[in-house]
Amino acid sequence: MPVGRVVRRAKSDGGGTITFSLALGAARQICRLAATFQTETQAFSYLHKYRTEFEQMARSRLASGELENGIIVLSML
Template structure:
């Protein structure tokens, strides 16, 4: 999984990561309310398997927005 942080101006942010889907890679974006990248990364790593499961399910059902699987905090 490749993770790239992006901080929003309202203090929250998004973490973009790629999900391996066979030979292809799918971009996923997790929206968070954490104030720091460290907090957001810790959260993502703690729930990594759950986010991957949700992302795979959304990808299988075609729930994409502009080719990206969008996720939010659990």
């Protein structure tokens, strides 16, 4: 399933987070991916390149109930 809208939000540590929607049929689940890249372009490129893997991780966390305030939180290493 395709990733929905992707939005970058700045963090105070110089990194950032990328917020995206995980499609679940007609419903959507918000996911937050902590990024360590220097530029927004690098982070978005990485997200799009590994979109399938991030979606699989997000679905796994959703299935196991690993949510923080109703949001699936992932991080880039």
